[in-house]
Amino acid sequence: MNTTTGEGIAGAVPSGRRPRPFLRAWLRSPSLVVGALVIAAVVAAACLAPSLAPYNPIRQDYAAAVQPPSAAHPLGTDKFGRDQLSRIIYGTRIDLSVGFLCTALPLVVGVGVGAVSGYYGGLIDTVLMRVIDVQVAFPFYVLLIAIVAILGPGLINMYFALILVGWVAFARLIRGEILIAKQLEYTLAARAIGASDARVIVRHLLPNVIGPAVVFAMSAVVLNILAGASLSFLGLGVQPPIPEWGAMIAESREYVETAWWLPTFPGIAITIVGIAFSLVGDGLSGFLRRRRS
Amino acid sequence: MNRRGYIAGRLAQMTVTLAVLAVLVFYMIRLIPGDPVITMLGIQATPDSVAALRHQLGLDRSVPVQFWIFITGLARGDLGNSILVREPVMVLVRQRLPVTLFLVTYAMILATIITIPLGIAGALRKDSAADQAIRGFSVLWISTPSFWVGILMLIVFGVWLEWFPVGGGGRTFAEHAYYLFLPALTMGLGVSAVLIRNLRDAILATLGAEHVVVARAKGLPGRRVIVRHVLRNAILSTVTLLGLYIGFLVGGSVIIESVFALPGMGSEMVAAILGRDYQVVQGFTLVYAVLVSVVYLLTDIAYALIDPRVSL
Numbered sequence: 019m020n021t022t023t024g025e026g027i028a029g030a031v032p033s034g035r036r037p038r039p040f041l042r043a044w045l046r047s048p049s050l051v052v053g054a055l056v057i058a059a060v061v062a063a064a065c066l067a068p069s070l071a072p073y074n075p076i077r078q079d080y081a082a083a084v085q086p087p088s089a090a091h092p093l094g095t096d097k098f099g100r101d102q103l104s105r106i107i108y109g110t111r112i113d114l115s116v117g118f119l120c121t122a123l124p125l126v127v128g129v130g131v132g133a134v135s136g137y138y139g140g141l142i143d144t145v146l147m148r149v150i151d152v153q154v155a156f157p158f159y160v161l162l163i164a165i166v167a168i169l170g171p172g173l174i175n176m177y178f179a180l181i182l183v184g185w186v187a188f189a190r191l192i193r194g195e196i197l198i199a200k201q202l203e204y205t206l207a208a209r210a211i212g213a214s215d216a217r218v219i220v221r222h223l224l225p226n227v228i229g230p231a232v233v234f235a236m237s238a239v240v241l242n243i244l245a246g247a248s249l250s251f252l253g254l255g256v257q258p259p260i261p262e263w264g265a266m267i268a269e270s271r272e273y274v275e276t277a278w279w280l281p282t283f284p285g286i287a288i289t290i291v292g293i294a295f296s297l298v299g300d301g302l303s304g305f306l307r308r309r310r311s
Numbered sequence: 312m313n314r315r316g317y318i319a320g321r322l323a324q325m326t327v328t329l330a331v332l333a334v335l336v337f338y339m340i341r342l343i344p345g346d347p348v349i350t351m352l353g354i355q356a357t358p359d360s361v362a363a364l365r366h367q368l369g370l371d372r373s374v375p376v377q378f379w380i381f382i383t384g385l386a387r388g389d390l391g392n393s394i395l396v397r398e399p400v401m402v403l404v405r406q407r408l409p410v411t412l413f414l415v416t417y418a419m420i421l422a423t424i425i426t427i428p429l430g431i432a433g434a435l436r437k438d439s440a441a442d443q444a445i446r447g448f449s450v451l452w453i454s455t456p457s458f459w460v461g462i463l464m465l466i467v468f469g470v471w472l473e474w475f476p477v478g479g480g481g482r483t484f485a486e487h488a489y490y491l492f493l494p495a496l497t498m499g500l501g502v503s504a505v506l507i508r509n510l511r512d513a514i515l516a517t518l519g520a521e522h523v524v525v526a527r528a529k530g531l532p533g534r535r536v537i538v539r540h541v542l543r544n545a546i547l548s549t550v551t552l553l554g555l556y557i558g559f560l561v562g563g564s565v566i567i568e569s570v571f572a573l574p575g576m577g578s579e580m581v582a583a584i585l586g587r588d589y590q591v592v593q594g595f596t597l598v599y600a601v602l603v604s605v606v607y608l609l610t611d612i613a614y615a616l617i618d619p620r621v622s623l
Contacts, residue, residue, distance in 0.1 A: 157600075168339055244457075
């Protein structure tokens with residue numbers, strides 16, 4: 019079953035840049051396949067939310083408030099009578115965008131800064147190390163909360179805080195990898211034949227050191243989704259009535275004794291997405307280990 | 312001598328970090344877009360009350376003078392005053408810090424108690440059903456929001472089974488241990504998910520080491536080899552990781568305290584942000600950062616004293 023799909027996809031790719039070994043390795047790791055499929059499904063749900071969701075996620079219907087799961091409302095309704103399934107489907111848009119955006123931008127910035135810092139050393143390296151020292155002194159959530167406190171609660175400021183905090187870890191990771199890789203023979207060889215610094219970094223060093231950063235990015239996506247949900251849970255992130263999973267759990271708190279479905283389902287949604295990205299990260303790191311050994 | 316040099320260098324580095332922290336925290340209030348005084352009091356505030364608060368915060372003076380007042384205040388242990396609670400921030404810190412410290416320490420102890428047996432079991436029965444289950448548990452726990460786990464624990468153990476109280480911190484030590492059990496367990500489980508994998512991999516790496524082979528060749532009983540020769544070496548990296556996770560635990564306590572309505576620093580900080588009580592936010596941020604810096608410093612010094620390789 020698995021192999022046939024593998025051949026099907028690999029066969030459909032135009033031959034030339036040898037995609038076969040990569041795809042085959044990809045398909046051989048069940049955690050990668052399962053994780054990627056779940057992520058694809060969630061992304062599809064986010065894109066197709068208007069046609070998938072049975073109800074308008076913010077329309078209130080007091081006649082149907084706090085109802086347990088039923089045929090009309092498969093995941094029940096909240097205190098305003100809003101359909102929870104529809105809110106969870108629309109919530110994928112916010113939570114996924116937090117995960118992707120707040121990981122992708124720091125990844126690019128952090129890899130750039132880390133590469134330059136590790137390759138050249140000197141003043142930029144010293145400054146980066148001090149920035150890291152100071153940032154490490156702040157507990158992750160305290161730093162996030164302090165930034166949101168300065169800027170004011172809200173979705174945009176939450177994105178900003180996560181991006182501002184996130185790039186440092188990538189910079190530190192890439193810097194460490196570059197420090198080792200720039201001593202290796204292939205780098206010396208590239209330099210010896212007269213390659214420019216930029217060419218050495220982009221063509222020779224980065225392709226060899228980017229792997230761990232990509233693996234780490236998968237855990238960063240999980241961390242950012244959890245952080246975004248946590249901030250919204252505290253009332254510092256997404257504001258009502260926008261459907262977001264953490265905020266939905268926060269709104270359910272006054273009903274924990276009577277309406278178990280209100281906190282349960284948004285939490286399961288976060289967990290499923292988190293596990294999917296963890297599985298992809300696991301699979302990628304196994305892939306990386308095999309390639310290195 | 313080298314060791315002393317290392318500790319001195321580490322102390323100097325810490326001093327620089329603390330100075331930068333103080334400057335950053337000083338600028339926190341001044342970075343607020345718009346007029347912080349108007350933001351704190353609302354648009355309907357009278358000009359008199361605005362002027363009074365501006366004077367109280369020292370914002371009507373030049374920045375260097377403000378900084379001098381801030382720094383000399385810090386030296387006296389004065390972090391300003393809360394506008395909502397109408398008390399010095401330092402009084403709030405003294406009331407609430409013990410709860411947070413108790414919670415974080417408790418969570419670390421529970422994490423250790425969970426990690427060691429599960430890490431050993433996973434490594435000794437590598438790839439068995441138990442190992443797979445423990446790894447599955449790790450992935451599940453890393454991907455689950457702690458505030459949600461906390462709420463589920465409250466529902467199951469607090470509301471349904473009524474084994475634990477649903478809020479508050481208790482008065483005596485025994486009451487603390489009882490009231491804070493669920494929140495500490497929630498935090499401890501989250502950390503142990505990471506630690507178990509680390510300990511398992513470290514034990515697997517140590518099992519093949521020469522000194523372990525020698526110990527076995529000498530005919531030492533299996534249990535003794537595991538405890539004295541494998542675990543003692545493998546646990547070092549896990550302890551290092553636990554040290555690194557202290558910052559994460561302290562940060563996580565902000566969220567968990569809010570879930571369980573504990574009278575610690577975190578729940579007060581969130582209330583202060585929502586109430587625009589900026590001096591509390593500022594003071595608490597500094598206390599958190601100093602706390603974590605001191606713990607990291609102590610960890611590094613303890614390492615320099617234990618492991619002779621550090622000072623090389």
